Amino acid sequence: MRRRVNIWSDFDWVTVGVYFLLVLIGWINIYAAVFNEDHQSIFDFSQRYGKQLVWISAALVIIILVFSLDVNVYSFFAYVVYGLMIFLLLAVLIFGREVHGARSWFEMGGVRLQPSEFAKIATALALARYLSSYNVQINTFKSYWRIALIVLLPSLLILLQNDTGSALVYFAFIFVLYREGLSESILLFGFFIIVLFVLALVLEKIILIFLSIFVALIIFWILNKKLKNFIIALLIFTFSVLILYALNYFLNLDLPTYYIELIALGISSITYAYLAFKNKIKHVILLLMFLYGAIIFTFSVDYFFHNFLEPHQQKRINTLLGLESDPLGIGYNVNQSKIAIGSGGFAGKGFLRGTQTKFDFVPEQSTDFIFCTIGEEWGFIGTSAIVSLFLVLLFRLIIIAERQKSTFSRVYAYGVLSILFFHITINIGMTIGLMPVIGIPLPFFSYGGSSLWSFTVLLFILLRLDASRFELLR
Amino acid sequence: MDSFAGRKNIIRLLIGLVGFIYIIRLFILQVLDSTYKLTASNNVLRYETQFPARGLIYDRNGDLLVYNEAAYDIMINPRQVVPFDTAEFCSILEIDKKYIDENILKARQYSLYKPSIFLKQVSSIAYAQLQEKLFKFPGFFVQPRTIRKYTSTHAAHVLGYVGEVNEKMIESNQYYKLGDYIGISGIEQSYEEYLKGKKGISILLVDVHNRIKGPYNNGRFDEKAVVGSNVISTIDIELQKYGEELMQNLTGSVVAIEPATGEILALISTPNYDPDLLVGRIRTKNYNILMMDSLKPLFNRALMAQYPPGSTFKVINALIGQQEKVLFPYTSYSCQGGYVVGRFRLGCHIHSSPLDLVQSIKNSCNTYYCHVFRSILDNSKYPSVRDAFDSWRNHVMSFGFGKPLNSDFGNELAGLVPSKELYDRIHKTENWKSLNVISLAIGQGEMGTTPLQMANMTAAIANRGYYFIPHIVKEIEGDFSLDKRFYEKQFTTIDSSYFEPVVHGMELAVNGDYAGGSTAWRAQIPNIIVCGKTGTAQNPHGEDHSIFIAFAPKDNPKIAIAVYIENGGFGGTWAAPLAKLMIEKYLNDSISQPYYEDYILNAHLTIENAKKSKYME
Structure with missing residues (x-):
């Protein structure tokens, strides 16, 4: 079945071109972000732009390496690589070095490596391998568990390294699963959970309970299609609330209001469940389960948020949800970042003319906030060009993904797409204040060997697979 | 299969949507919204004020009166402060731990990023000690300022003092910022415009840690501070000092004016205070x-005390009587120990x-001036007393x-010359x-x-009919001239x-000889003709106030004085006698009868004089 083809002619040169363009622009902006009068030589290896030049050179070697391997190696060794990565993620927890509060680095002879960056590739490969296995049906409980295990195990280990940002990246695989046919109800359920999560943090508990009950009643009405049943249910609940209020008032029980709501809900739901059972009204038990599930979930979110999350994580989420405004505290980064980007104007201040990024107003301006340098020095022209360039890359990746004959290649392609899309969306989004400050790099742009290499490997494995798409049929 | x-x-739609939203957001942020551009320039540029030295003040003979001394404000930049050795810090600056805690908190409340004053006006000695060890106290730096210094303890009222601007001043004048100094009284206030100079500004690029990265645009937009203009006062500091010493045990005021120019030679108000008391942190x-x-030494x-002119005012009535042609040098009135009309x-x-007329002034006869004043008001030239009174x-x-x-x-103070309406009200009839x-x-x-008005009146008599508006500054260095009103004759x-005849009187x-009724014989100076007039201001609260006006010499007078x-x-x-000593001091620079000095110094008329030791030095 195999036919030998010249992989160079089947190489997706558009993607390669975009890749090199992004790396080059990225390097120029790292130079601008770090630039100072004392170190002007681009080969000054004490400076970040000098080092990045080394990483870029190394990336070229890696590309050749990736291409010279047999195309079947990737699917064949997918689980092995994945297992190795899990091992490294465990090892880094024990032997790793802590940088900025995250124990996610190996240090060997002055070179630092971040296994979590490479774990993404392994996960994408492993997921592709699993989903392309013979006779795997995605919408079975067995598959759910396996997929969840493959995706969430590295995520959990990275979370243990205290690197929340990188851990969240694994949720991006939802796109892969969606494309591969994950049931809509599961997605809807996931979406519902996220909405509840946000509401649990934003709203008061009492209002949340009322809201849940109200929504449950409306759904009941829609499903049941009988106004009478809806009104009876509403009346039962209202009466139990009023009676409990009266009791509380006259007996001086001093119960907090939301306990009253909960007890009222308990009493009225038992009453109605009995009535429903007697009159054979449909959907009641399911809805009640759903309602209680939602309430328990929101309460546990609240508990989790206040008891498990670190204060800085709480703050980030709060700032994002608009619950806290603190331009000089946690919001400082975002505020400074917005100032830097905003001050660029339409045409920017010009190369090396940025004042905000140059004088350290913007934190991490060569890594996570590299986009600010573009915004300040190249203006709207620069930022819209970069966003467009990323869009070109992403759309091209969809084209590549869809033209794959083998499921493995397609799933892997969507894995690459999902990871890049997530990184780009979150990174640019946080610099312009649309996303929470989650410390993840901008692909191909941000300073750092691990991130550049991992994105390079991620992308070029796909290009290697793509070049051989006519050979790989399964 | 698929x-x-x-x-x-x-998925395409979702990616496209995110891209679209981001580009729109970037367009709003970078093109439509201008607020971030402003914030950016504030963020990175630090406007550092350069405080100019205030102009110096000299006396009329070129003696330095007021100068500047360097003082150093300790500034704090709360964000850079790290835990430091407070004991050492306290001992250098002579403050306590509580002061540090309170003021760091205060600075933090003001701004975490902007520097504010931590401790004002540290001496150059403490500054020198601190400078060596400043590296141990990150977040603190020194801002050089100047404070006023005085060459003598005299003329506090004339020179005035300098203090920090208040909210109201800042609102009314854009130039002043919180913490700036401004003249609050005396010359410091009146000539603030010239003395203050012009603050400069240097624009520096700073990074987020407030570290200076160099001048902005190579200092192209910097403005150099302009040193305040020096001001030469009309005061003769020697005369002022002499007068203040004579008055040290007395309460009252002495004003001496050069009649030919209206320049104030001395302006004394006692009790007074040492101008150094109102400088710096102790102010x-x-x-x-x-x-x-x-x-009330302040x-x-x-300028501010209002007394009746007493008998000195008789000279004015004598002049008005003549001008109104109801009094002539030969007009005589007899006096039998008082002016009696019916039961009055x-x-x-x-x-x-x-x-x-001449004798009436020499003897200060009350009866004579009752006649004169009534003939002025009952002048048939005017239809009524009220009209004559207006005139x-x-x-x-x-x-x-008035x-x-x-x-x-x-x-x-305006003083008071009663109007006919006032008497209408008092007498409830016209x-x-x-x-x-x-x-x-x-x-x-x-x-x-x-007292200033009385000295001015004396100058007008010395000039035989006109005066120059009294003023305390003779010259402003640089291309400035005094207001032209000070050069215009004000005719009576x-x-x-x-x-x-009045001057003769x-x-x-x-x-004249004492036996002949000369009321002011104690003002005689050998070889100088002093023309004077005594007065006594009735004081309902106690002993009457002693008044004397004089000018000398009689011809081409050099000094007019009111005491x-x-x-x-x-x-x-x-x-x-006090006026005599002042005149003699000014004209001859020597005292022919020094025993008068003791005579005055021993006159303990003030209940209790201000004890300087009460104040912090």
């Missing part, structure tokens, strides 16, 4: 002590009788009474008679004048020919 291929379009504390002092009596009687002292008032005001003289002091207001004849009653309504009041001594009794006793 039944979910349609979902790729949903507020001392100011409050001075404010509470029952003798109160500038020369105004007493006079014993002197020869009858007296003509009289007009003459009086032409000497600078309104501020518009000198270069900011806080002059038909009051000249006898109803007779006390004005001898400068009592509803008249109120300040009296023709110069009418002054001769004043000459005799001083230089008020509170509770001094008759003008000839204390005020006249």
Whole structure:
């Protein structure tokens, strides 16, 4: 079945071109972000732009390496690589070095490596391998568990390294699963959970309970299609609330209001469940389960948020949800970042003319906030060009993904797409204040060997697979 | 085989949507919204104020009166402060731990990023010690300022003082910022415009840690501070000092003016204070002590105290009488110990009788001036007493009474020259008679004048009919000139020919023989003809105030002086010899009869003098 083809002619040169363009622009902006009068030589290896030049050179070697391997190696060794990565993620927890509060680095002879960056590739490969296995049906409980295990195990280990940002990246695989046919109800359920999560943090508990009950009643009405049943249910609940209020008032029980709501809900739901059972009204038990599930979930979110999350994580989420405004505290980064980007104007201040990024107003301006340098020095022209360039890359990746004959290649392609899309969306989004400050790099742009290499490997494995798409049929 | 291929379009849509939203957001952020551009320039540029040295103040002879000394404000940048050795810090700056804690908190509350003042006006010695160890205290830096220094303890009221601007001043004048200094009284206030100079600004690029990265645009937009102009006062510091020493045990005021120019040679108000008390960190504390002092040392009596002119005012009535052609040098009135009309009687002292105009001034006869004043008001030229009174008032005001003289002091009192409406109200009728207001004849009653106005009146007499608006500054260095009002003759309504008999009378009041009734014989100076007039201002609260006005020499006068001594009794006793000493000091620079100095120094008329030791030095 195999036919030998010249992989160079089947190489997706558009993607390669975009890749090199992004790396080059990225390097120029790292130079601008770090630039100072004392170190002007681009080969000054004490400076970040000098080092990045080394990483870029190394990336070229890696590309050749990736291409010279047999195309079947990737699917064949997918689980092995994945297992190795899990091992490294465990090892880094024990032997790793802590940088900025995250124990996610190996240090060997002055070179630092971040296994979590490479774990993404392994996960994408492993997921592709699993989903392309013979006779795997995605919408079975067995598959759910396996997929969840493959995706969430590295995520959990990275979370243990205290690197929340990188851990969240694994949720991006939802796109892969969606494309591969994950049931809509599961997605809807996931979406519902996220909405509840946000509401649990934003709203008061009492209002949340009322809201849940109200929504449950409306759904009941829609499903049941009988106004009478809806009104009876509403009346039962209202009466139990009023009676409990009266009791509380006259007996001086001093119960907090939301306990009253909960007890009222308990009493009225038992009453109605009995009535429903007697009159054979449909959907009641399911809805009640759903309602209680939602309430328990929101309460546990609240508990989790206040008891498990670190204060800085709480703050980030709060700032994002608009619950806290603190331009000089946690919001400082975002505020400074917005100032830097905003001050660029339409045409920017010009190369090396940025004042905000140059004088350290913007934190991490060569890594996570590299986009600010573009915004300040190249203006709207620069930022819209970069966003467009990323869009070109992403759309091209969809084209590549869809033209794959083998499921493995397609799933892997969507894995690459999902990871890049997530990184780009979150990174640019946080610099312009649309996303929470989650410390993840901008692909191909941000300073750092691990991130550049991992994105390079991620992308070029796909290009290697793509070049051989006519050979790989399964 | 692939039944979910349609979902790729949903993914495409999602990616496109995110891209679209981000580009729109970037467009808003970078193109439409201009707020971030402003914030960016504030963020990175630090405007550092360069404080100019305030102009110096000299006296009329070029002696330095006020200069500047370097002082150093310790500034704090709360964000950079790290835990430091507070014990050492405290010992250098002579503060305590509590001060540090409180002020760091205060600075943090003001701004975490902007520097604010931590400790004001540290001495150069403490600064030198701190400078060496400043590296141990990150977040602190030193801002050089200047504070006022005085060459003597004198002339505090003239020079005035400098203090921090308050909210109101900042609102009314854009130039001043919180923490700036401004002249609050005296020359410092009146000539603030020239003395203050111009603040400069240097624009520096700073990074987020407030570290200076160099000048912005190579200093192209920097403005250099312009040093304040020096001001030369009209004060003769030697005369001022001499007068203050003579007055040290007395309460009152002395104002000396050069008649030919209106320049104030000395302006004394006692009790006074050492100007050094109102400088620097001790200012507020001392100011409050001075404010509470029952003798009111901060109160500038020369400008702000209002007394009746007493008998000195007779010379004005003599001049008005002549101008109104109801009094002539030969006019004689007899005096039998007082002015009696029906049941009304105004007493006079014993002197020869009858007296003509010259003799009436020499003897300061009350009776004579009751006649003069009534003939002015009952002049048949005017349809009514009220009209005649208006005319009289007009003459009086032409000497600078009843309104501020518009000198270069900011806080002059207007004084009081009663109007006919005032008497309408007092007598509840417009038909009051000249006898109803007779006390004005001898400068009592509803008249109120300040010592400055009295000195100015004396200058007008010395000039025989005009004066120059008194002023305290002679010259401003640089291309500035004084307001032109100070160079314009202010003519009185009296023709110069009418002054001769009055001046003659004043000459005799001083230089006639004592037995002949000269009231001011104690003002005699050998070889100099002093012309003077005594007065006594009735004081309902205690002993009368002693007044004396004089100018000398008689021809081409060089100095006109007015002396008020509170509770001094008759003008000839204390005020006249004091004026004599001042005149002699100014004209001869030597004192022919030094025993007068002791005579005055031993006159403990003040209940209790201000004890300087009460104040922080």
